[in-house]
Amino acid sequence: MNADANPRLSSHFRMQWEDAQQAWVLLYPEGMVKLNASAAEILKRCDGSRDVPALVADLETAFDATGLEPDVRAFLDMARQQQWVA
Template identity: 30%
Template structure:
């Protein structure tokens, strides 16, 4: 994932709080991914208009962590979701 890339959830994919399991999940048609706190924080910042660089800077400030480390971890996570078609990316 490049700094200028703009990640977005595709049509039919959404974040959802599962009250029964008391956890956040990423829902897609006939698929679901259970999210940990980090995954939820990353995807909560994905709004389809912010660039990957803006998202990592935001998360760095929010969690008082180095933006480079957040970019590294977030990139791997978002690339994996993209490969499974849970995420779209515009350049």
């Protein structure tokens, strides 16, 4: 995903907490995708208001971590291929 892209959750999906799954999920007409904690934290920030570097910076601040950019970019590339983000 390009650095200047402002990723946002695709309108075909809705993200919500599922008590039954004890996890965040992506809901879509044909089913559901259960997200791990890292995926959920990234997708929560995909609201179209920030570019990829800002999203990474927010995650690194929130989790007192560094060097997350390669993993975040890899996830966003996969999420784009799955059409979870636009």
